[in-house]
Amino acid sequence: MEYTMLSISSQFLKVFPAVLAAALVWPLLALAQTGSVAISVDLDSTLHRMRGGIGASWHAIEDSIPVSGNTSHGGSGWGANPAPEDEAAWQAVYAHAGWLGLDFCRVELEQRMYEPEKGRFDWESREMRILYRILDWCEKNQADVFLQQMWSNADWIAYPEFRGDPVKRVHSAPVSLEDFAQGLAALAGHLIQDKGYTCIKWLCINNEPGYDWSWWQMPPNETAPFTPALELVRETLDRKGISLPLSGPDWTDTPALTPEKLDFDRYLGAYDIHSYYSRYDWMKRDENRPDLPLSLVEQRLGDWAGWAHQRNKPFFLSEVGSMIFGWHADNNGPNTFPAALKDAELVLRGLNQRVDGFNKWSFINRGDxxxxxxxINTWDIKGGKLLEKYSPKPNSYFVYGLVSRFTVKYSRVPVTTVKGGALEGLTRVFAAALESPGGELTLLVVNDADSAFPAGLSLNGLKKETTLYKYQVTSEQKDNPGLIIEPLNGINLNPELNAFSDELPASSLTIYTTYRLEHRDWGVIAE
Incomplete structure (x- = not known):
């Protein structure tokens, strides 16, 4: 079934005549009163310039990690990659990564992959060759890599009390921080100095430390100190002449900024956290889950970004996803249309809080x-094996993926103002704008209400004749892996005629951009 865009008519996409510009810039108070929305981008102002991009997590781990009931002790950070020697399968994976325009990838691994025994490095293990497949694509296509060691998961570096138990082993912090640091430095040296990868920009040394269930535990089962590890890894990298910046603390779930806990600032080159349980502002609270309305998440992101930027460091949302609609086992909650639209809204609101980069969990995932x-679907959940053909996974592919497809790393974020678009006192329309390093413009708009809004949109400070193309997905296209998203006919603007009207459908993502991409084209990654 082909995806059908809204057609241009006298009702939609009407360019305002210049003589009416002053009177028809949709008076904001009137719009708020009539249930409409006015979206204004000030191209002469700069809120922020991103130091990363918008992409997804992409793990190289394949060996199984125990699953006990509803608890997967390696999360879903392993499995579903094709064999490293399967060229045709990897080209299929690459085609999807290209369509999505993944320009900022959190690439995940574990220490066992490259150092299964103390001091014995296996640079040609099956999983390391999968890692090279991922890094090769990123290098060729100028995608930035946020390199993530998830855990160690090797008996030799686990606490003695945890050795021999595959569950305790994967959760163990390293018994020797010196050996841990030497291993990471060897990995970084091999990838950057020996293999010559220039795409690796950041290194995070452990996933989500600091919790009673984390992958940084010491006997009997409590979180181990983390700052000494950051200090020693930084010192070891420096001694070896490796300037790769460290990122942290990699905490979840969108924690409040607590400066008194950040005693590791001098070892970090970037800050990052994760977000999973955020919910729409209009959703009722679930007493059994963390209460994280997007308005609160937005505030916390702004606090973290402000802290990082004051120290001239970027701030990344290094895992983005939705648990609020269900998860565990093969639950499809994270990939429902409401979840996908919420993730897109979180990105838009995060951009306006000066977040430097976003990674969706996750590009490849078993799903069970x-x-x-x-x-993308690479794993046969019922059959327990790789699929022969890989396909988009609705709905995230066509919602979050549409955002990543039309955005470029290092983009400038102009100030965008939204007036109106509210129901029962809650804002339901959100927008963010980006200008790429090459001057391409993209305006992203989410309407999370169950009703449409008439909208007036303007690009103030437009310096030249500009054509915007429209791309859109709504809840009416949900659950369809075969969507075809083509550009709508152009909206022609210029410095005098810089405004137009449209309708924002219920539960929709709408993108107006100077990029004209046919469905068969790759997304934009770098300029």
């Missing part, structure tokens, strides 16, 4: 470990 998180 702790929920269906995947952007």
């Amino acid at each position: 470990l702790d929920g269906q998180w995947q952007l």
